[in-house]
Amino acid sequence: MNITIRPLRESDLPAADIVYRLAFGTLAGLAVPIQYGGDTDYVRTRWAADPSAAFVADAEGKPVGSIFAAKWGSLALLGPLTVHPNVWDRAVGTSLLEPAMDLVKQWSPAHVGLHTVVHGAKHIALFRKFGFWPRCLIEIMSKPVQETELGPHKRLFSELSADGKPEALEACRQVTESLYKGLDLEREIRAVDAQDLGDTALLYDVGKLCGFAVCHWGPGTEAGSGRCYVKFGAVRKGPDSGKQFERLLEMCEVLAGARGNSKLVAGVNTARNRACRTMIERGFHTESVGVAMHKPYGPGYNRDDVYIIDDWR
Numbered sequence: 001m002n003i004t005i006r007p008l009r010e011s012d013l014p015a016a017d018i019v020y021r022l023a024f025g026t027l028a029g030l031a032v033p034i035q036y037g038g039d040t041d042y043v044r045t046r047w048a049a050d051p052s053a054a055f056v057a058d059a060e061g062k063p064v065g066s067i068f069a070a071k072w073g074s075l076a077l078l079g080p081l082t083v084h085p086n087v088w089d090r091a092v093g094t095s096l097l098e099p100a101m102d103l104v105k106q107w108s109p110a111h112v113g114l115h116t117v118v119h120g121a122k123h124i125a126l127f128r129k130f131g132f133w134p135r136c137l138i139e140i141m142s143k144p145v146q147e148t149e150l151g152p153h154k155r156l157f158s159e160l161s162a163d164g165k166p167e168a169l170e171a172c173r174q175v176t177e178s179l180y181k182g183l184d185l186e187r188e189i190r191a192v193d194a195q196d197l198g199d200t201a202l203l204y205d206v207g208k209l210c211g212f213a214v215c216h217w218g219p220g221t222e223a224g225s226g227r228c229y230v231k232f233g234a235v236r237k238g239p240d241s242g243k244q245f246e247r248l249l250e251m252c253e254v255l256a257g258a259r260g261n262s263k264l265v266a267g268v269n270t271a272r273n274r275a276c277r278t279m280i281e282r283g284f285h286t287e288s289v290g291v292a293m294h295k296p297y298g299p300g301y302n303r304d305d306v307y308i309i310d311d312w313r
């Protein structure tokens with residue numbers, strides 16, 4: 001089989017989506033692997049967020065694998081990486097990682113991360129070839145939420161004027177900068193806004209932005225029907241960050257309920273122990289567990305004093 005790795009094009013999306021579902025569905029042992037992920041979407045939304053950061057493995061005109069990368073300022077993320085089960089263990093995954101790693105190198109990130117399965121001996125070996133090391137577990141958690149009203153004091157990115165949006169993006173950047181030098185979530189905030197995937201909730205303290213949460217909800221997003229998923233949430237570093245984090249979680253719960261969802265989903269690296277504890281104390285339960293792979297081996301922002309919600313999937 002002759003396989004070419006090339007940039008992923010819009011016309012590849014239906015086939016790349018099928019391969020993504022078959023790969024994870026087979027890994028999960030589903031009776032009908034193609035049903036993996038239900039009405040969530042990762043392939044189209046990630047491609048639309050940055051078409052230049054997606055590659056496909058093309059087997060004589062048929063996509064048999066894909067990989068995505070994301071630049072969050074000084075952090076680069078990889079994934080999902082998926083290969084059609086019919087061609088596993090034939091170096092397709094390795095071949096997809098090569099251009100993705102070259103692209104990431106051009107971004108000169110301080111840190112590169114990815115989420116993989118805990119029981120994956122093959123996964124750990126594959127990513128280790130590219131300099132990644134496993135560190136802490138990542139818990140994907142959820143809690144039920146009640147239907148509610150948003151209330152007048154909840155501020156959302158989508159409601160800002162065209163002039164107000166750049167200002168809010170800069171304020172969000174300052175929040176993440178306080179936690180990890182150069183961390184910037186502009187890509188995800190803009191993707192949610194442009195693709196109408198959900199919204200970014202903005203948390204203020206005495207008129208100053210002290211936190212935000214980029215949320216997806218509904219079909220065709222990373223959340224799926226009935227679920228609101230916090231793709232990234234953070235509060236500014238400072239003496240009140242514990243209290244502000246509770247406010248951020250409360251705001252996400254209200255937003256989830258006000259937009260007709262019955263569940264709030266949020267992931268956290270267990271190295272962010274205070275954030276993880278707070279979520280458990282607020283009634284979150286673990287749905288699944290993965291492991292964070294780091295390059296280089298250092299902690300990045302996965303530290304005890306950092307109140308960030310994300311799971312690097």
Ligand SMILES: CC(C)(COP(=O)(O)OP(=O)(O)OC[C@H]1O[C@@H](n2cnc3c(N)ncnc32)[C@H](O)[C@@H]1OP(=O)(O)O)[C@@H](O)C(=O)NCCC(=O)NCCS
Pocket residue numbers: 023024027079080081082083084087088089090091092093094095114115116117121122123125126129
């Ligand atoms: C994970 C996945 C992308 C790998 O793709 P692939 O094309 O099969 O991977 P490759 O053939 O390029 O590489 C596999 C490597 O793991 C090694 N390997 C396989 N089984 C192994 C094991 N049990 N222990 C150690 N190494 C193992 C292979 O020898 C190979 O390394 P080598 O090239 O040095 O010999 C593919 O299996 C997949 O799509 N899985 C489902 C989705 C998924 O889990 N994605 C990754 C989540 S981040």
